[in-house]
Amino acid sequence: MLLNDVVATSSVVSATRSRLAKVDALADLLRRAGDQVRAVVAFLAGTPLQGRIGAGWRTLVKLRETPADQPALTVAEVDRTFDEVAETSGKGSTTRRAELLSALFGTATKDEQDFLLRLLTGELRQGALEGIMLDAIAKAAEVDKGTVRRAFMLSGQLPDTAAAALTGGAAALDTFGLQLGRPIRPMLASPAENLEEALAGGPCVVEYKLDGARIQVHKDGDDVHVYTRTLREITAAVPELVELVRNLPARQVVLDGETLALTDDGRPRPFQETMSRFGATTETELLLHPYFFDCVHLDGTDLIDAPLRERNVALHKAVGDLVIPGVLEPSQEEADGVLADALRHGHEGVVVKTLDSVYQAGRRGKSWRKVKPVHTLDLVVLAAEWGHGRRTGSLSNLHLGARDPDGGPPVMVGKTFKGLTDELLAWQTSEFPKYEDHRDDWTVYLKPHLVVEIALDGVQVSSRYDGGVALRFARVVRYRPDKEPPEADTIDTVRAMLPEGGA
Known part of the structure; x- marks a missing residue:
């Protein structure tokens, strides 16, 4: 397959x-991809199969090869070159990588050069997000969407899921199982307006919603691995968690939970302090404490398809006192008490989980509902305006976008400069130019890289922004280095916050 076919589909x-149009275009390409389907899916998802290939931004932007007149470069040739670049190391490796990439770019057309540059710098944003691609895989392979999504949850890799579906259909997808040491996509909670609404889903467990960082832990004997919500391995950075899990009584276990740094009186430290440990390369005195809320494998038995009621029993057996605080099948009064206790201890609120729900990646309807007294949204930073007065010289007023669930660019829903401390202003001013797309006299526009948590009093109908809604009294809570733009809240979530009858 020619790279030009991928570039054209990306365009x-x-x-x-139109979601249907996106799915149709992607499915048609996948049917024609043949044995290059893994590379094709990886390119469209914005990350080569090789991940980061070791070519830095400075090397890439210096590539000024004269483009080819006609497309002739194949996907296989690009993939092989990426392999060579990724495998190049040692003395002279920078020069050799530049030579390989220069040769590659010299055989690419102008459009292909632009695509490759954006792919290698992590800036490819053509809208082929997970949900769209999964639907396209299902359509191309003529298999059930649920089967594709389950295989993706268990494999954690879109290219592997696509290759299995296109070569072996449903039977090949069914071979994906939970594998110790291979992280699975996490299940997420959807927002609920209040606790009473969340409890209406039937028998449930109500648990603290911690102001921590999501972790997934795999144990096989003494072999322990710890992953973030984005499936990045952080085992080496969290030795205290590894040792704690290694000492659990279970021989084999896969756990879902949160971890956070605590003060001496047991209250959560700022979220940024917890996240700082995830990037650490040396041991630190700031210790993390884990709280586990799900168990999807225990001593040879997979529990992915078991109801939460059974997984909760296995969880208590596996981790004992490390279970997240909560109450099983509470009355309204007991649930109110859990929420009050969580807030009193400095946490965000509670999560209500129905006991008959199985474990499924992503937000799955009303199986898990989060209840917080303050409305917050995770939004993408689209731009920032230069400040005035005391903030002159600082990038201040943020332009905020919600994720388009159909894979388009983020949809602007508001602006805010509230909640920005002097420290954050300084950080924004130094950090934002790294993601600059373009600027004018007043504003620096950014490529979609940064996610920020925004507190708000509500949402109102507005013609000012493309999404038809605007945030009310928005203010910055914190940046979310643990999240990427595809994990931001959608425009549908924002619109759902409109007062009844206000849509």
Whole structure:
């Protein structure tokens, strides 16, 4: 398959807001991809199969090869070159990588050069997000969407899921199982307006919603691995968690939970302090404490498809006192008490989980509902305006976007400069230019890289922004280095916050 076929499909996908049109275009490409389907899916998802190939931004932006007149470069050739670049190391490796990439870019057309540059710098945003791609895989392979999504949850890799579906259909997808040491996509909670609404889903467990960082832990004997919500391994950075899990009574276990740094009186430290440990390369005195809320494998038995009621029994057996605080099948009064206790101890609120729910990646309807007294949204930073008065010289007023669930660019829903401390202003001013797309006299516009948590009093109908809604009294809570733009809240979530009858 020619790289030009991928580039052309990428252009079609980014040019339409129709979900069906995106799925159709991607499915048609996947049917024609043959044995290059893994590389094709990886390119469209914005990350080569090789991950970061060791070529830095400075090397890439210096590539000024004259583009080819006609497309002739194949996907296989690009993939092989990426392999060579990734495998190049040692003395002279920088020069050799530049030579390999220069040769590659010299055989690419102008459009292909642009695509490759954006792919290698992590800036490819053509709209082929997970949900769209999964639907396209299902359509191309003529298999059930649920089967594709389950295989993706268990494999954690879109290219592997696509290759299995296109070569072996449903039977191949069914071979994916939970594998110790291979992280699975996490299940997420959807927001609920209040606790009473969340409890209406039937028998449930109500648990603290901690102001911590999501972790997934795999143990096989003494072999322990710890992963973030984005499936990045952080085992080496959290030795205290590894030792604690290694000493659990279970021989084999896969746990889902949160971890956070605590003060001497047991209250959570600022979220940024917890996240700082995830990037650490040396041991630190700031210790993390884990709280586990799900168990999807225990001593040879997979529990992915078991109801939460059974997984909760296995969880208590596996981790004992490390279970997150909560109450099983509470009355309204007991649930109110859990929420009050969580807030009193400095946490965000509670999560209500129905006991008959199985473990499924992503937000799955009303199986898990989060209840917080303060409305917050995780939004993408689209731009920042230069400040005035005391903030002159600082990038201040943020332009905020919600994720388009159909894979388009983020949809602007508001602006805010409230909640920005002097420290954050300084950080924004130094950090934002790294993601600059373009600027004018007043504003620096950013490529979609940064996610920020925004507190708000509500949402109102507005014609000012493309999404038809605007945030009310928005203020910055914190940046979310543990999240990427595809994990931001959607425009549908924002619109759902409109007062009844206000849509």
